[in-house]
Amino acid sequence: MKQYLRLFDFSQTVHYRTEILSGLTVAIALVPEAVAFALIAGLSPLTGLYAAFMMGLVTSILGGRPGMISGATGAVAVVLVSLAASHGVEYIFATVILAGLIQILAGVLRLGKLMRLVPLPVVYGFVNGLAIIIFLSQLDYFKDDAGSWLTGQSLYIFGGLTLLTMFIIWGLPRLTKAFPASLAAILTIFGIVVAFGIDTKTVGDLASIQGGFPPFHLPEIPWTLETLQLIAPYAAIIAAVGLIESLLTLELIDEITETRGRTNKEATAQGIANLLSGLFSGMGGCAMIGQSLINISNGARARLSGIVASVALLMFIMFGASLIERLPMAALTGLMIMVAIGTFEWVSVRILNKYPISDIIVMVVVMLVTIFLHNLALAVLIGVIVAALVFAWDNAKRIRARKRIDEKGIKHYEIYGPLFFGSIKMFNEKFDIQGDPEEVIIDFRESRIVDMSAIEAVNKLTERYQNAGKKVYITNLSSGSHKRLLKADKMINVNVIAASE
DSSP, rough: OOOOOOOOTTTTTOOOHHHHHHHHHHHHHHHHHHHHHHTTTTTHHHHHHHHHHHHHHHHHOOOEEETTOOOOHHHHHHHHHHHHHHOOOOHHHHHHHHHHHHHHHHHHHGGGGGGGGGGGHHHHHHHHHHHHHHHHGGGGHHHHSSOOOHHHHHHHHHHHHHHHHHHHHHHHHHHHOSOOOOHHHHHHHHHHHHTOOOOOOOOGGOOOOOOOOOOOOOOOOOOOOHHHHHHHHHHHHHHHHHHHHHHHHHHHHHHHOOOOHHHHHHHHHHHHHHHHHTTTTOOOEEOOOHHHHHHHHHTTOOHHHHHHHHHHHHHHHHTOOOHHSSSSSHHHHEEEEEEEEHHHHHHHHHHHSOOHHHHHHHHHHHHHHHHHHHHHHHHHHHHHHHHHHHHHHHHTTTEEEEEETTTTEEEEEEEEEEEEETTTTHHHTTTTTTTTEEEEEEEEEEEEEEEEEHHHHHHHHHHHHHHTOEEEEOOOOOOOHHHHHTTTTTTTOOBBOOOOO
16 A cells, blocks of 8 residues: 655655665665775775765755665775875775865855756766666676686576576566565575575675764864865865766656756755765765666655665664675676666667767767776766867858848848857858948848857958948847947947847
């Protein structure tokens, strides 16, 4: 029977059973990820687990996207590797605290709206790159402790259990959606392994997760300007990577659920979560696209699932470590492979022949940078820059001029398309200064003067006409273009005879 509760978001209903079961599934899936990312950064597994608890709890309560899961992530871990190796864990805590403060500032300044500048091909490239990373990261579990690929019976057992997990996750929803397929798969594989005494890799083979409540801890570092100069670049990168990954994950979940999250609220929540993570012995993190999709695919849509996941994770650490450490890694590997398959935007492949070639290039570039450099901030930045350059190039080619001479002998140039730095050269080529009559009117009814380069181009054009002893007038400027010319009045010499709204 469905039960509903209005929790934190007063317009939102919560289905208890779905939220709790999904939260438990996510908590189980968080364990190996948090441990693995902590080890990647050269830190204790507990720093990753504590970060997953704190990030997940705070963002679930305060974040702008109910149903989204945050925790320790590989994107943050990669940034911290060199600092952890050279200066130790105390500097990591201080860096995460500073990154949190930067993210809070970004939220307060409402910088979340900058995500509107990220075009769809960049989002597709980012998501597809992450899906491939999630898939490739699961292949490591098909290796033994020495780093060699599993062979023989070990491979057959691990591979068979992984495939069975994937089959259950794929098939169970076709029979019933009363129980989360991912949790059913994990419990089924766990039951099979225990019942038949199957020897296979478990969570405990990664590291022990036994611990207590995250201890409050001020970083033991010199509070000096030198320390700030050391950690500030790392903090800025973590803040940027965390916000980009979190807000892109938010947009992806918005698309799946056909709802709308709040980017600035999420940015602030991520900052508070990282701040507290650093104060409570965690390595920091951001939104986790894999766990978020597990949660959403289970039907969770509210904050309760994230809260349950975080609290359950803490209970695992404090009281259930011995049980969780016995979970087969094959079950979690199969789950994450299915997440990777579900994450990949297959529609981007099906409509490749319908995309402009420039969009395909942007998508592929972002995907490749994400896969090979594991630098999500750089991937998105490169994608946005390339997309902006392509947009500027396309618009630069759209400048047109219709020419006519009226009954008074005045030549009219009717300009079409935006005038900006990229279209100036083609704009200048439209005019025949020596061959034009004594009076010329340039009509901007269908054009816009966009930037300073355009203003200077108009100014130089009028100067060239004046030097040739001819008069030129500008007419039908938009209000925005007219204001730009007025602001530059002391720098230019342009005859404006009309301005349109």
